[in-house]
Amino acid sequence: MTIQKTRVRPAAPPVKRRRTPTTNVADVGRPGFIWAAPATLFFGAFAIVPLIMVVVLSFMSWDGIGDPEFTGFDNWRRVFDDPVMIKSIWLSLLLTALGVLLQTPLSIMLGVWAAGNQKNRAVLSAVYFVPLLLSATAVSVVWRALLDPNFGVPAEATWLFGDGNLFGEQATAIGVLAFVSTWQFTPFHTLIYQGAARAIPQVLYQAAEIDGAGRYRQFFHVTLPQLRNAIMTSMILMVVGGLTTFETVLILTQGGPGTDTTISAYYMYEEAFKSFDYGAGATVALVLVLAATAISLIMVRLSGYDKMRSTTEGL
Amino acid sequence: MRRRPNYLAGAGSLIWLFLIGLPLYVMVTATLKTQSDFVQGGPLGLPTDITFDNFTGAFDTGFGRYFLNTLLVTVCVVGIVLLLVPPLSYSIVRSRGRVTTGVFRLFLLGLAIPLQAVIIPMFYLISEAGLYDNLIGVILPTAAFALPVSTLILSGTMRDISRELFEAMAMDGATPRRMFFQLVLPLSRGGLATIVVFSALQAWNGFLFPLVLTQSEESKVITLGLYNFQTERGIDAPGLLAAVLLSMIPVLLVYLFARRALVRGLMGVGGK
Numbered sequence: 086m087t088i089q090k091t092r093v094r095p096a097a098p099p100v101k102r103r104r105t106p107t108t109n110v111a112d113v114g115r116p117g118f119i120w121a122a123p124a125t126l127f128f129g130a131f132a133i134v135p136l137i138m139v140v141v142l143s144f145m146s147w148d149g150i151g152d153p154e155f156t157g158f159d160n161w162r163r164v165f166d167d168p169v170m171i172k173s174i175w176l177s178l179l180l181t182a183l184g185v186l187l188q189t190p191l192s193i194m195l196g197v198w199a200a201g202n203q204k205n206r207a208v209l210s211a212v213y214f215v216p217l218l219l220s221a222t223a224v225s226v227v228w229r230a231l232l233d234p235n236f237g238v239p240a241e242a243t244w245l246f247g248d249g250n251l252f253g254e255q256a257t258a259i260g261v262l263a264f265v266s267t268w269q270f271t272p273f274h275t276l277i278y279q280g281a282a283r284a285i286p287q288v289l290y291q292a293a294e295i296d297g298a299g300r301y302r303q304f305f306h307v308t309l310p311q312l313r314n315a316i317m318t319s320m321i322l323m324v325v326g327g328l329t330t331f332e333t334v335l336i337l338t339q340g341g342p343g344t345d346t347t348i349s350a351y352y353m354y355e356e357a358f359k360s361f362d363y364g365a366g367a368t369v370a371l372v373l374v375l376a377a378t379a380i381s382l383i384m385v386r387l388s389g390y391d392k393m394r395s396t397t398e399g400l
Numbered sequence: 401m402r403r404r405p406n407y408l409a410g411a412g413s414l415i416w417l418f419l420i421g422l423p424l425y426v427m428v429t430a431t432l433k434t435q436s437d438f439v440q441g442g443p444l445g446l447p448t449d450i451t452f453d454n455f456t457g458a459f460d461t462g463f464g465r466y467f468l469n470t471l472l473v474t475v476c477v478v479g480i481v482l483l484l485v486p487p488l489s490y491s492i493v494r495s496r497g498r499v500t501t502g503v504f505r506l507f508l509l510g511l512a513i514p515l516q517a518v519i520i521p522m523f524y525l526i527s528e529a530g531l532y533d534n535l536i537g538v539i540l541p542t543a544a545f546a547l548p549v550s551t552l553i554l555s556g557t558m559r560d561i562s563r564e565l566f567e568a569m570a571m572d573g574a575t576p577r578r579m580f581f582q583l584v585l586p587l588s589r590g591g592l593a594t595i596v597v598f599s600a601l602q603a604w605n606g607f608l609f610p611l612v613l614t615q616s617e618e619s620k621v622i623t624l625g626l627y628n629f630q631t632e633r634g635i636d637a638p639g640l641l642a643a644v645l646l647s648m649i650p651v652l653l654v655y656l657f658a659r660r661a662l663v664r665g666l667m668g669v670g671g672k
Binding site for chain 1: 406409412413416417419420421422423424426427430438439442443444480483484485487488490491492494495496497499500503506507510512513514515516517518519520521522523524525540541543544545547548551566569570574575576579580601604605606607608612623626627629630634635637640641644647648651652655659662663
C-alpha cells in the first residue's frame, strides 16, 4: 500500500491578526483539527476502542449475559491447551499459503494480460471482475450448491471427482476452500497488477526489444522486477485476508469434516458465539491479529519494501 | 510495435473465463428450473420448461423485507461516510498540524484491522448500548469500517488539487470553510463517486456484523437471509440461487453504470 506521508512542513507560525509582510500566503486558510474531529471520534469509538477491548477481554471471562470478570491468563492457558486451536493455527497457515501460491501467479498473469489495451481484453476484464462485486456469502452459497455431493457437478462427473463428496475428506475440503477463495479474490489482485503493469514505462520494453529479448525474457526481466511493489502489497493483503477467512468456511464446510477445516477465525466464532465463551474467543481474535501483523512485518522487512524503493530509479 | 498474438495467454484467459462463467451459468439457468428439473437434469443442463416461481418464492419467504433492510443499511452507511470523510480528507491534505498527521496514521492503521478482530467487543458494546438486533447497531460499525479505505481514496483525490488554487483563494481572504465548499468539493467529484460506490458495496455485501449483531426476521439483511436459506432449505437449490441472483442485481446494475468509479477505487486500494 502506498503510504504517502503528508508533506512535513515547519510548524505554522502563530496566527497574527494584523497583516505583516512576513505572512506567507500559503499559510492562510488552513483547516484546523476540528475538520477531522468527527470522523476521528467516530472511528475511535467503533474501531479503536473495540480493538483495545479485545486485549482486555482476552484476560476476562464472559458468557454474554453477566458482567465480564477478570481471570488473568486463564483464557490463554485454555486456548493453547486445546488441540483444536493448535490444529486451527496450522490449518489457517496452510490455507493462507495455498491462497498465496494459487492466486499470485494467476493474478500476475491475468493482470499483465489485462493491462494491454486491446478491445477484447477490456471486455473480458469486465467479466473477470464480477466475482469481486459479490458478497463472500453469495459466492460460497453458489459454490456450495454447485459442488453438492448429491445434486451438484461432482455427482455427475464421477470420473473426475470419485464418489463426488468433496466435503467428506480433509484434503478435498481444503482444496474446495482454497479454490473458492481463489475464485473470489483473484480479480481483486488482478486489478492491482493491472494498475501496476500499466505504470511500467514503455521505454524499458523498447530497450529490451532492441537488446533482442523475446516476450518471455521481457516478462521475467522487465515486467516481474517492475511489479515488485505490487507483489508485496498484494501478498500482504492475501495473508491478512487468508488468515481471517470466515464466511467461506462457515457456509461451505462448517469447519468439517469433524474439525478438519476449522481454521482459527472459525474456531473463534464457535468459541464465542456457539459455546458462549467470549473470553476464549477474544484470545483467539488477538492471536489472529498478532499473527497477521507479524507475518506482514516480516514480509516487509525481508523484501526491503519498507525502504519504498522506486521502480523507476535511473529513468 | 506489431507483435504476433500471444496464444498461450489467450488460451489461459479463456480457461479463466470458463471458470468465472460456469457458476454464473449454473446460477442463471437453475433459477429458471423447477426443483425436480434441477435434480433430474443436473446443474449443467438447460431448463426444460422455464418457470419464474423461484423468484416469487424468494419474495414469499421474506426476501422483500431483507432487501429493504439491506437498502436502508446501505443508504445510511453511505450517508455517514459522505458526512465524515470529505472534511477529514480535507484536513489531512491541507492541515499542517501534527495532530492531523497522527490522525492519518490512525486511519492507515485502521486499514489493517480485520472485522473478525473486533467482533466480540463490538457485540459487547452494541448490547450494552441497547442496540442489539437493531439495524442502527449494524449501520454504525459498518460505517466505521468503511472509513479508512474511503479516506485513503478521497485524500488521494484531494491531494491532486493544485496549490495555486488554494493560494489564489487565500489571497481573496477565503476561509477554510469557503475553500472546502467552493474549491475542494467540486474538484473531488470523481473521488466522491468512488467512495460512494465503494462503501455502498461494502455495506450491501456485509455479513459478519449482521450475523453477530442481529437475530430477528425484522432486522435481517440479505446476506444473512441467504445464509439461513442455505442452512435450512439448501436442498431447494433453484430457490436458493434465485435469491442469490436477486441479491446481486443492484450490485450488477451499479457495476454497469459506475464501473469506472469502482475499478479506479479498487486500484487505489492496492496502490501502485
